[in-house]
Amino acid sequence: MRLQFLRTWLRPAKPPGEAKPASREAPIEATFENADVGLAHVGLDGRILRANAHLRALLGYSAQEIAGVEKFALVHPDCHASVAADFDALLHGKAAGYSAERLYVSKTGAPVSAWTTARLVGDPPVILLVVANAEAQRAAEAALRESEERFQLAMRGANEGLYDWRLKENTTYLSPRWKSMLGYEEHEIADTPDSWWEHTAPGVSYAIAEQIRRLEARETDTYEMELKLRHKDGRWLDILSRAFPVFDDEHRVVRLVGTHQDITLRKRHEAELRLSATVFANTHEGILITDFDGRIQTINPAFEALTGYRSDEIRGRRASVFKSGRHDAKFYQELFGDIHATGRWRGEIWNRRKDGSVQAYWVTISVVRDDSGQPAGYVALYSDVSEYKRSQARLDFLVHYDPETALPNRLSLRGRIDAEMIEVAQRGASAALLHVELDRFRAIVESLGHPAGDELLAQTSQRFLSKLGARDMLARIGADEFAFLRHGCACEEEARAFADALAAAMELPFTFASGAKAYSGVNIGVVFIAGAERDPDVLMRQAESALYVAKSGGGVRLYEPRHMLEARERLEMETGLRRALERDEFVLQFQPLVDLADRRAFGVEALVRWRAPEGMTPPGRFIPLAEKTGLILQIGEWVLRRAAERMKAWLDAGVDLKRLSINISP
Numbered sequence: 271m272r273l274q275f276l277r278t279w280l281r282p283a284k285p286p287g288e289a290k291p292a293s294r295e296a297p298i299e300a301t302f303e304n305a306d307v308g309l310a311h312v313g314l315d316g317r318i319l320r321a322n323a324h325l326r327a328l329l330g331y332s333a334q335e336i337a338g339v340e341k342f343a344l345v346h347p348d349c350h351a352s353v354a355a356d357f358d359a360l361l362h363g364k365a366a367g368y369s370a371e372r373l374y375v376s377k378t379g380a381p382v383s384a385w386t387t388a389r390l391v392g393d394p395p396v397i398l399l400v401v402a403n404a405e406a407q408r409a410a411e412a413a414l415r416e417s418e419e420r421f422q423l424a425m426r427g428a429n430e431g432l433y434d435w436r437l438k439e440n441t442t443y444l445s446p447r448w449k450s451m452l453g454y455e456e457h458e459i460a461d462t463p464d465s466w467w468e469h470t471a472p473g474v475s476y477a478i479a480e481q482i483r484r485l486e487a488r489e490t491d492t493y494e495m496e497l498k499l500r501h502k503d504g505r506w507l508d509i510l511s512r513a514f515p516v517f518d519d520e521h522r523v524v525r526l527v528g529t530h531q532d533i534t535l536r537k538r539h540e541a542e543l544r545l546s547a548t549v550f551a552n553t554h555e556g557i558l559i560t561d562f563d564g565r566i567q568t569i570n571p572a573f574e575a576l577t578g579y580r581s582d583e584i585r586g587r588r589a590s591v592f593k594s595g596r597h598d599a600k601f602y603q604e605l606f607g608d609i610h611a612t613g614r615w616r617g618e619i620w621n622r623r624k625d626g627s628v629q630a631y632w633v634t635i636s637v638v639r640d641d642s643g644q645p646a647g648y649v650a651l652y653s654d655v656s657e658y659k660r661s662q663a664r665l666d667f668l669v670h671y672d673p674e675t676a677l678p679n680r681l682s683l684r685g686r687i688d689a690e691m692i693e694v695a696q697r698g699a700s701a702a703l704l705h706v707e708l709d710r711f712r713a714i715v716e717s718l719g720h721p722a723g724d725e726l727l728a729q730t731s732q733r734f735l736s737k738l739g740a741r742d743m744l745a746r747i748g749a750d751e752f753a754f755l756r757h758g759c760a761c762e763e764e765a766r767a768f769a770d771a772l773a774a775a776m777e778l779p780f781t782f783a784s785g786a787k788a789y790s791g792v793n794i795g796v797v798f799i800a801g802a803e804r805d806p807d808v809l810m811r812q813a814e815s816a817l818y819v820a821k822s823g824g825g826v827r828l829y830e831p832r833h834m835l836e837a838r839e840r841l842e843m844e845t846g847l848r849r850a851l852e853r854d855e856f857v858l859q860f861q862p863l864v865d866l867a868d869r870r871a872f873g874v875e876a877l878v879r880w881r882a883p884e885g886m887t888p889p890g891r892f893i894p895l896a897e898k899t900g901l902i903l904q905i906g907e908w909v910l911r912r913a914a915e916r917m918k919a920w921l922d923a924g925v926d927l928k929r930l931s932i933n934i935s936p
Contacts, residue, residue: 318340371385431445493511508536705795793815
């Protein structure tokens with residue numbers, strides 16, 4: 271059906287009455303003298319009447335020499351009998367002609383083997399003798415066989431199948447290789463067009479018809495196309511079809527002789543190469559490819575962006591052009607040692623960009639091997655780790671520094687104290703740790719807002735930094751707490767002098783962006799580093815204990831052993847206060863308010879007491895601590911609620927009270 275479609279499509283009916291064009295083939299008049307074979311006219315008496323140039327050259331005679339020569343004079347004696355018999359049969363009508371291989375004798379006496387054909391022609395009749403050099407014919411036949419064999423070997427080596435499609439006769443020759451390419455034995459596919467259409471993909475017949483149309487319309491003079499044929503196992507093969515078209519007098523294609531080549535693997539490789547090229551061009555990682563000597567072969571666009579170099583600028587140069595100078599010879603020796611040992615190296619490399627800047631990259635270098643497994647070059651994959659480096663630096667900063675003031679934090683301070691203790695122990699140096707807390711910080715934040723608090727911290731940091739010595743350290747270790755490590759401070763007098771300088775730096779007012787102003791002071795606890803047996807954490811707790819004492823009395827306090835006990839008691843009391851709210855340990859006591867005129871009670875004053883597990887704790891002990899820790903707000907709310915509940919209960923019971931007094935912390 272597909273072939274019928276092609277024939278119908280390619281051979282539209284001619285309009286009625288259209289005459290068939292006359293044949294362009296003109297008769298060819300071949301001359302006797304210039305024929306490509308030996309010709310001779312022989313009389314009935316057996317003499318040569320004339321011989322053409324080809325025969326004369328074959329036997330070595332001139333035209334004058336050969337005319338009149340008796341035929342047996344040219345024939346080898348071994349052939350006289352057979353020639354006489356054939357000649358007699360021809361003259362007496364026993365045979366219309368004869369063909370046989372004869373042995374002739376040239377003018378020089380050399381034997382000449384020739385294929386001879388004879389028959390009677392003309393009126394009056396003469397014998398037409400056709401003589402062809404048998405050796406030349408055999409050589410031509412051998413050459414033809416050799417050529418055909420060479421063609422078959424070439425076709426087999428090229429792994430191509432041959433086909434010959436005669437559209438007019440509707441016949442097809444399919445070579446054995448054509449069939450085996452599809453997985454079939456030679457007998458499984460017949461040599462007809464219809465037998466292989468069933469193996470083609472949908473649309474192939476239309477594509478072939480279009481190709482033939484373009485040939486006949488002289489839009490192209492080449493028949494070449496890609497199509498799909500189904501293998502015996504069901505998979506589709508990509509086939510490259512090429513053919514030589516043969517046209518008739520009307521320039522209609524009547525024959526296609528060509529080859530089918532299986533290009534499935536090539537197409538797959540091409541797709542893989544396209545994919546590799548797409549990845550190479552679009553990956554975010556830089557790719558550098560060098561030969562075995564380290565000369566750059568190619569780079570991808572990402573590598574150009576990473577280094578600033580264009581591909582044409584560095585192609586052929588050595589990869590050492592990127593060296594930054596940060597790595598010594600040992601680094602590169604170890605790098606190439608790993609590559610030669612394992613075929614791969616991974617690590618961080620600092621390279622120099624085109625603009626001279628130095629940048630860190632995470633690099634993977636792999637050996638590229640040829641088909642024999644020998645190293646042929648290197649491919650390096652570059653990842654930009656600058657963002658990682660920035661994140662790492664930021665993380666390191668956050669671990670060791672306070673983000674609001676950029677001062678070292680408690681962790682950094684501890685490490686510095688540890689180093690200072692070692693120096694004090696080994697070299698007899700001296701140092702002091704000052705724990706500083708700002709006054710009124712919470713009140714400023716609550717009244718002016720958190721931005722004012724941030725500004726207060728920043729301005730305080732600048733004032734404190736101006737007091738630092740070359741080997742001193744300032745750290746922020748809490749919301750409103752700083753620490754100074756004062757190198758070379760060996761006695762109380764020096765410590766107090768430095769603490770007074772810090773306090774003096776806080777005497778000027780702080781002016782904020784809002785225009786508001788505020789004053790703040792400091793409380794300072796001091797402890798001296800006495801020897802290497804001291805632990806940094808213990809030292810910091812001692813300074814904090816001294817600070818608690820300073821906050822109670824104001825100013826500066828040097829650490830004394832009793833301060834630790836006081837601090838511990840203070841901490842225990844603070845913890846107890848928090849538990850007291852949870853466990854409802856506070857109680858209210860009501861003191862009557864009496865009118866002295868009539869000695870009658872007109873109201874009550876609510877007084878809070880703490881009934882701790884250890885016993886009743888007077889307000890004078892826990893109220894100041896509650897105010898400093900902020901717990902006073904929760905305690906105040908509890909007092910207001912409970913006092914109001916009690917007053918309402920009395921009023922509901924008919925008690926005549928006019929006033930409820932409650933003390934509120936400022």
